[in-house]
Amino acid sequence: MRKVVMSMIVMLLLSSGLFANGQSEGPSAENWPEGPVTIICPWAVGGVADMVNRKAATFGPEYLGVPVLATNELGAGGNVALTNFLKNQPNSENLIFGAEGAFSIAPNIDGADALHFSYDDYEPIINLYSSIFVLTADASMGITDLESLKAYGKGKKVKVAVNGVASSEAFLAMALFGELGLDLELVSYNGANLALDAAAKGETAFAISHQSQARGSVEAGVLNPVVMFDEAGVDNDIFKGVKGVGEYGYSGYFRNRCFILARKGTDPVVISKIRDAYLSILDEPEMVEFYNSLMIEVDPLNTQLINKHIDDVTLIVQSNR
Amino acid sequence: MNLFIEGFQQLFQISNFIAMNIGLLLGMIFGAIPGLTVILCIVLFLPFTYSMGAIESFMFLLGMYCAGSYGGSISAILIKTPGTPHATATMLDGYPLSQRGQTHKALNMALMASTFGGIFSAVVLLFLAPQVSHFAQKMGTPEYFLVCAFGLTIIAGVSGKTLTNGIIAGALGLFIATIGLDPMTSNTRFIFNNINLYSGFDLVICLIGLFALSEVLNRSKRSEKIGKVSLHKEDPQANRITPGEYRKVARPAFISSLIGVIIGIIPGTGASMASFVSYDRAKRMSKTPEEFGKGSLEGIAATETANNAVTGATLIPLLTLGIPGDACVAIMLGALMINGLTPGPKLFVDHGVTMYAIMLGLIFVNLFMLLQGKFMTRIFAKIIKIPIAVLTPVIVIFCFAGAYSVKTSMFDIHVALVFAVLAYLLNKLQFPVIPVLLGLVLGPITEENFRRALILSDGSWSIFASSPISLGLLAIIFLSLFVIVRGKIQENKKDKQHVPT
Numbered sequence: 001m002r003k004v005v006m007s008m009i010v011m012l013l014l015s016s017g018l019f020a021n022g023q024s025e026g027p028s029a030e031n032w033p034e035g036p037v038t039i040i041c042p043w044a045v046g047g048v049a050d051m052v053n054r055k056a057a058t059f060g061p062e063y064l065g066v067p068v069l070a071t072n073e074l075g076a077g078g079n080v081a082l083t084n085f086l087k088n089q090p091n092s093e094n095l096i097f098g099a100e101g102a103f104s105i106a107p108n109i110d111g112a113d114a115l116h117f118s119y120d121d122y123e124p125i126i127n128l129y130s131s132i133f134v135l136t137a138d139a140s141m142g143i144t145d146l147e148s149l150k151a152y153g154k155g156k157k158v159k160v161a162v163n164g165v166a167s168s169e170a171f172l173a174m175a176l177f178g179e180l181g182l183d184l185e186l187v188s189y190n191g192a193n194l195a196l197d198a199a200a201k202g203e204t205a206f207a208i209s210h211q212s213q214a215r216g217s218v219e220a221g222v223l224n225p226v227v228m229f230d231e232a233g234v235d236n237d238i239f240k241g242v243k244g245v246g247e248y249g250y251s252g253y254f255r256n257r258c259f260i261l262a263r264k265g266t267d268p269v270v271i272s273k274i275r276d277a278y279l280s281i282l283d284e285p286e287m288v289e290f291y292n293s294l295m296i297e298v299d300p301l302n303t304q305l306i307n308k309h310i311d312d313v314t315l316i317v318q319s320n321r
Numbered sequence: 322m323n324l325f326i327e328g329f330q331q332l333f334q335i336s337n338f339i340a341m342n343i344g345l346l347l348g349m350i351f352g353a354i355p356g357l358t359v360i361l362c363i364v365l366f367l368p369f370t371y372s373m374g375a376i377e378s379f380m381f382l383l384g385m386y387c388a389g390s391y392g393g394s395i396s397a398i399l400i401k402t403p404g405t406p407h408a409t410a411t412m413l414d415g416y417p418l419s420q421r422g423q424t425h426k427a428l429n430m431a432l433m434a435s436t437f438g439g440i441f442s443a444v445v446l447l448f449l450a451p452q453v454s455h456f457a458q459k460m461g462t463p464e465y466f467l468v469c470a471f472g473l474t475i476i477a478g479v480s481g482k483t484l485t486n487g488i489i490a491g492a493l494g495l496f497i498a499t500i501g502l503d504p505m506t507s508n509t510r511f512i513f514n515n516i517n518l519y520s521g522f523d524l525v526i527c528l529i530g531l532f533a534l535s536e537v538l539n540r541s542k543r544s545e546k547i548g549k550v551s552l553h554k555e556d557p558q559a560n561r562i563t564p565g566e567y568r569k570v571a572r573p574a575f576i577s578s579l580i581g582v583i584i585g586i587i588p589g590t591g592a593s594m595a596s597f598v599s600y601d602r603a604k605r606m607s608k609t610p611e612e613f614g615k616g617s618l619e620g621i622a623a624t625e626t627a628n629n630a631v632t633g634a635t636l637i638p639l640l641t642l643g644i645p646g647d648a649c650v651a652i653m654l655g656a657l658m659i660n661g662l663t664p665g666p667k668l669f670v671d672h673g674v675t676m677y678a679i680m681l682g683l684i685f686v687n688l689f690m691l692l693q694g695k696f697m698t699r700i701f702a703k704i705i706k707i708p709i710a711v712l713t714p715v716i717v718i719f720c721f722a723g724a725y726s727v728k729t730s731m732f733d734i735h736v737a738l739v740f741a742v743l744a745y746l747l748n749k750l751q752f753p754v755i756p757v758l759l760g761l762v763l764g765p766i767t768e769e770n771f772r773r774a775l776i777l778s779d780g781s782w783s784i785f786a787s788s789p790i791s792l793g794l795l796a797i798i799f800l801s802l803f804v805i806v807r808g809k810i811q812e813n814k815k816d817k818q819h820v821p822t
Contacts (some may be wrong), residue, residue, distance in 0.1 A: 044648070045364045046655035054368055072364065075728045076519030084517050111502065111509040114516045159777065165505035187776055188505050190769060192586055193644045193654075202640075203461050203777055212658065215666015216643045270658070293661050 029267035036067040040096040042078030063277035090265030098261045104313035120262035127301035130255040132230045138224040153182040159204040160193035169208040174320035177254025214297040229253040328677025344384020344599020352392020355402040355533040356723025359389030375660035381779035396425045402533040407592035407628040410600045414620035425560040432694040438626030439687035440584035440635025441578035447680045457586040466770035477805045478601040479755040486752045504769040517732040530740025570622035573603035581627035585634025592628035593762045599627035716802035
């Protein structure tokens, strides 16, 4: 037994020595960046944010003068990475992605006590992209707009498949169905693709997802687009002609946005350098084409507009939780 | 037919085969090293695919995916430390066979079986994808739950001598799997305000602790000499797989390939479940079930064919419906989208040639895996010649690196150590560890599908008997339970007869 305990102690010491984290102190604003810039995507590899991060990073040397490393740090829907990021000092070369899920939804649902960060701990720099969600319906039901949805849902519990009941999609469903006066039952699936599949095979009547995720099923005629969760419709081949929630006079909508954050207290000069670099990157034709293939939009909001987005979504979440 | 020929032409570019072979080599190495995972391998090398075309990048990723699936068996056989969760089932027979001085035989059987399973699923993908996809579309949440429930009956097969202890260990795994967010309501469970517990425990980290680090602890207890070489005398004759042995494993390999394909098309289930279900089936159908757990070739063949049969099967829902079955395949989905290919029902219509090239490529991936594996097996087999004093710290460092790499978090290293102690204590108290892993693998998907089915049916249990597939699965579950109970009663009777009066 003594040998086992000794082995454990050796392993603990070894692990602490090998992987101990130091704090990342930043250089002065004028000299920033002194080394490679690391952009942490707190979500899954292969997802839209990850792909955008990796693609944008390839332009790093051109516009920031240093290599940009795109990495992922997973856990708790991004909350682990956002917590660990607080170890960085202002002006650090480490930056992180954030979205409304961490700052508008997570603080307002169960588990908020476990969060050790708030939006005020970060300095929003630039919004990298916007993605508009779409409500789709099992094509066999013939529902193509909010009027036919209302007629269908009258007096019954409408089941909507979403990627988790604490997701943006879930709150969009609650907001819209609340305004429509329809009885909603959210059915949680482990991924938007599975939620769409559920609607496609009739397990649920509807699903909410990003456009790129619904594209295949809509193109194949398996699912019908019903409404876009935005002020107006979109101008692309697949979802053209589908109205936005705002066009029906309802207010329960928001876009999914993904923005770059620095540690609070980062010098405005550094923020400006990063913002300018990413504005140029987003202008790159290769980047524009990439965004089109992912059905997301270039939407380089500044700090004030990102703050407004967080406040708007928080209001929707708080009134629907 | 034209698409088929054009796909063949598109595939036969030298760059595709170079990418495929580099992917295979990387996957095999990452799969074989305890702590390093296929997903880590794919994540690390993903940026290289951004400058590749659709076929080339897919060959690269498929190489890593398939070889990683096989590679996990190498460390399981050599050092009793599975490189992947599904290789745990291979370890049950691979390691005892290696201990008997038949390391090459065990490694070769794992390689041959993996290749067979991989090619089987690639052929199914190539010729039967629409039919299989149609079948998959008939399966929904209640059917997924019943498949998982059937999976839980495997606990009986890996419980060792005491079924009760196995059930308790399985229940422990199921309990640990509940830690984190409730899959249906997103309420927190047992997280004690610790953000690191928010999404529960990662399976890879649990595996590192339960098997790799706990084996290190067990070694320290065994007081082996510091310079000891864990080499057993290798008899070249005994290391050849005979035609009779090939004949013996043919049936379990074929059945396991079918099981692998069926489980592979169900999103979220994965290779671990396929391996264990196949192992259990092979044991029950074998003429020599007593050899299982002691170095049975049938056991190795069953698990390895099944987990590699999953690789092609997971591509069916991905390519036909746009549904990624596991994390690796989800990354491949991204690789397709970057190249302007939208997975879904129209993918084969719009990009038929590319799709045929990819599906044909999967067959070649498996063939090259066999060739590379033949060569690498000789090198890997030398690992057992490394003195334990050198090998053990290297394993520990790789395990820590692997645990750390999942979320770049020290917390996960500590979790792995806690699981190592848990496994050590369970061993000491004569509780089997594998049911804990099964509970961890099956717990989340079983609970999720069970509760979702009840939401869909507004609480009515009749949903679990609402389709012919459900009824068939129910019949299989009850039959399995009947066989387990009957077997246990017979065992007890035998034990009573042997008690001296």
